[in-house]
Amino acid sequence: MSIMDPFLWVIYPYICFSVFVVGHIYRYRTDQFNWTAKSSEFVEKKRLRAGSLMFHLGIIPVIMGHVAGLGIPQSWMEAVGVNEHLYHIGAVYIGSAFGFLTLAGMVLLTFRRFTMKNVRQLSSASDMIVNVLLLFIIAVGMYSTLVTNALQPDFNYRETVSVWFRQLFLFRPDAGLMIDVPLSFKIHITAGLLIFALWPFTRLVHVWSVPLNYIGRRYILYRKHRKI
Known part of the structure; x- marks a missing residue:
């Protein structure tokens, strides 16, 4: 184990989560009126749409796949009938399809x-950073899924990365589980943790501003005005 392993896999995740x-608390208390993403739709619509x-x-399916793969133990999956073959189909083939769509x-x-x-003139430095970082994270994730898994078929992230990830929430992460994890997975994980640390200070906060109350609200009726 190198001197960086305890930092990367024990200290660094908690720094990012903190x-x-x-x-988020600080930004909400000091910057509520900018708790949204600045729209550039009026400048260009076709590519944005x-x-x-x-x-x-x-x-959305990619996030759900990560939650299932990292949060649900392999033994639980097998207990409900999801064996390694079925999981592989879902993670590699279905996951890759949605991954390519996201990418x-x-x-x-x-x-x-x-x-x-x-569009560039309307963008802040944080907008640029978020775009590049998200693109990088998704690209490395796709590389890990398609290339690394093919080159190292014996590696099972559910026995290493997933166990380490769940241990974070129990406040006893074992950095030793991450030593033999392929480099592409490590890069994907560290970059993913970094996006959590940057989240409160970027346009990503607009995720929490989804107007869910619109689903249950009454319809607004528009009637054409007729002159009498």
């Missing part, structure tokens, strides 16, 4: 933000 929680649709349709959407959104002058 900044995530405290940062296509990229945003692909990204959001893909990222395509993120590529389009990032290309739009960096190459269109009007």
Whole structure:
């Protein structure tokens, strides 16, 4: 075990999670009126609509897959009939399909933000950083799923990464579980933790501003005014 392992797999995750929680509280108390994403739709709609649709349709199943793969022990999956073969189909084939959709959407959104002058002028430094970091995380995740798993078929992240991840919430993470994890997985994890630390200070806070009350509210009726 190197001197960096205890920091990366024990200290660093808690730093990121602490900044995530405290940062959200601080921003909500000091910057409520900017608790949203600045829209650039009036500047350009076509690429935004296509990229945003692909990204959001893909990222939700991807997040659910991560929650299942990291949060649910392998023994529990097998107890309900999800054996290794079925899990592999879901994680690799179905997960990759949604991963590619997410990646395509993120590529389009990032290309739009960096190459269109009007959109770039409306973007802050944090907007640029978030776009690049998300694109990097998704790309490395796809590489880990398709390439690393193919080159190292004996590696099972559910016996290493998943166990370590669950231990974080029990406040007893074992850094030793992460020593032999492939580099691409380590990069994906550390970058993913970093996005949690940056979250409260970027446009990502708009995730918590989804107007769920719209689902149950009464319809607004518009009637054409007729002159008498």
